[in-house]
Amino acid sequence: xxxxxxxxxxxxxxxxxxxxxxxxxxxxxxxxxxxxxxxxxxxxxxxxxxxxxxxxxxxxxxxxxxxxxxxxxxxxxxxxxxxxxxxxxxxxxxxxxxxxxxxxxxxxxxxxxxxxxxxxxxxxxxxxxxxxxxxxxxxxxxxxxxxxxxxxxxxxxxxxxxxxxxxxxxxxxxxxxxxxxxxxxxxxxxxxxxxxxxxxxxxxxxxxxxxxxxxxxxxxxxxxxxxxxxxxxxxxxxxxxxxxxxxxxxxxxx
Numbered sequence: 001x002x003x004x005x006x007x008x009x010x011x012x013x014x015x016x017x018x019x020x021x022x023x024x025x026x027x028x029x030x031x032x033x034x035x036x037x038x039x040x041x042x043x044x045x046x047x048x049x050x051x052x053x054x055x056x057x058x059x060x061x062x063x064x065x066x067x068x069x070x071x072x073x074x075x076x077x078x079x080x081x082x083x084x085x086x087x088x089x090x091x092x093x094x095x096x097x098x099x100x101x102x103x104x105x106x107x108x109x110x111x112x113x114x115x116x117x118x119x120x121x122x123x124x125x126x127x128x129x130x131x132x133x134x135x136x137x138x139x140x141x142x143x144x145x146x147x148x149x150x151x152x153x154x155x156x157x158x159x160x161x162x163x164x165x166x167x168x169x170x171x172x173x174x175x176x177x178x179x180x181x182x183x184x185x186x187x188x189x190x191x192x193x194x195x196x197x198x199x200x201x202x203x204x205x206x207x208x209x210x211x212x213x214x215x216x217x218x219x220x221x222x223x224x225x226x227x228x229x230x231x232x233x234x235x236x237x238x239x240x241x242x243x244x245x246x247x248x249x250x251x252x253x254x
Contacts, residue, residue, distance in 0.1 A: 043063070067241075075094055111216070
């Protein structure tokens with residue numbers, strides 16, 4: 001049996017952009033690298049799967065976990081009950097992400113959301129977003145200047161405080177304060193009843209959530225996929241996700 005059959009297969013969301021007139025879907029290498037470093041096999045999922053439900057189901061049946069990646073796009077506001085348009089929308093990404101969350105939730109498949117992925121998990125479960133964190137009037141700046149080098153954009157920006165007895169605290173080995181990067185203009189306003197708050201920033205903004213009554217459905221607002229080999233906490237999150245996916249793979253195997 002080849003190694004691909006021994007390691008969990010992780011579906012990864014992609015984003016769509018216009019590249020010189022050609023609609024193009026892509027995913028940053030950092031997400032794929034973080035999965036492979038943790039022992040998973042990444043499989044990028046095209047948004048076209050939503051147009052062919054039987055193909056989507058066929059793809060999802062083979063998976064052992066789902067990674068909802070970050071993105072420069074935002075969820076269309078009508079999904080969480082707000083009017084108006086979203087200039088940085090990716091409606092195909094919205095549709096696919098919500099379909100993946102529904103599948104993973106109903107089958108207790110491991111799920112890990114990052115940045116936009118956390119917002120997708122919240123909205124899919126009836127929560128709502130701050131469309132612009134400046135609406136909060138008070139609080140920390142949660143985004144980096146785009147003109148800075150990536151090493152500075154992804155440098156630690158503020159602390160988070162994990163909640164006691166949560167999934168995040170268990171993965172990190174305790175409730176110790178953790179310094180994280182911060183590159184988001186939107187944030188969680190309401191979580192919805194199915195989600196547990198796993199961590200907050202010093203200004204009270206929700207920084208991590210998990211899905212209640214699910215073996216592993218965790219989402220974080222920061223970017224642990226950025227150079228996890230240099231960050232013990234980031235490695236622990238991906239290791240926990242891949243461990244859960246491996247267990248799911250073993251449980252579903254005949």
